[in-house]
Amino acid sequence: MSPIHKKYIKSWCTVAFLLFAGAVFAQQKFDEAYIKVTNERAEKIVNDLGISDAGKQLRVRDIIAQQYRDLSVIHDARDEKLKAVKEGTGSKEEKEKAAKKIEKKSNKAIARLHKSYLKKLNSELTPNQVTGVKDGMTYGVLPKTYRAFQEMLPDLTQAQKDTILAYLTEAREHAMNAGSSKEKHGWFGEYKGKINNYLSAQGYNLKKAGEEWKKRREAQANNK
Known part of the structure; x- marks a missing residue:
């Protein structure tokens, strides 16, 4: 298999996982109770940051709350696929190999989300306040x-x-x-x-x- 072919397959696998995560998100309509929980969790963190501007408080709260929800989408997609592998057919070795691939793709998706999240926080907060968010989480x-x-x-x-x-x-x-x-x-x-x-x-x-x-x-x- 050529390096270009390998690179294409690797990229497609990543896209496939993200599409799966997106499908889970589409199906997983967050109920009002869950949205309230994530908003309150984020608001508690924001209250300790010393932000005086009400508009910024709300923007940062929404960024943090959305991060919790986006993470849950990736986690749920990963867990669904791991469950399917565990309950499916195949040898122990095959299942372990499949599980490792799922974890790897999930970790890559989380890494990209993490990078995007920090970029959003840094656009609104000082370095010390970003640290406060990290400690709050x-x-x-x-x-x-x-x-x-x-x-x-x-x-x-x-x-x-x-x-x-x-x-x-x-x-x-x-x-x-x-x-x-x-x-x-x-x-x-x-x-x-x-x-x-x-x-x-x-x-x-x-x-x-x-x-x-x-x-x-x-x-x-x-x-x-």
Whole structure:
């Protein structure tokens, strides 16, 4: 098969997935209750951004709410196809191969949506406000976890802090696109594992550090 032919097939597969997602969206008429939920979820995030202009507040709310809905379309399309593969005929190996292809196409669609979403946010918000949206969509796990590592290990170097923050930032980018709270926290869990491995390689005894940090917190609580 020629490289051009392969490229054509690859492009067609991506288009096919997006068409399928579009078909799901066409069938999935979001009811008023779901629209209300996504609007309220987005509005809660917007309220913490310090936007004084009412028109901008509404525009940003709609951008965030629509992102939740667009993500659900891709997730639903993916889940439908994965379910069909699981319940269909074929060997275990064939099903695993098909599932990987579905996940790959879904991830590409999500990556494109993510890029478009950030572009829309950046057209309305400052960099700090965009960060606020990201933290709002991921329950503030990044700043909480980053602060916890620094409290547990007060002698971290700046280079080590920067590495921890870089890992958590990457985790947040993935978690923003997850379809559930469990999946969002799962991304941070995966990257916290990477951070732990990194710190262990840097010579930290995390178990001991965790125990000592617990004692410090208990002592502070008793002194209040």
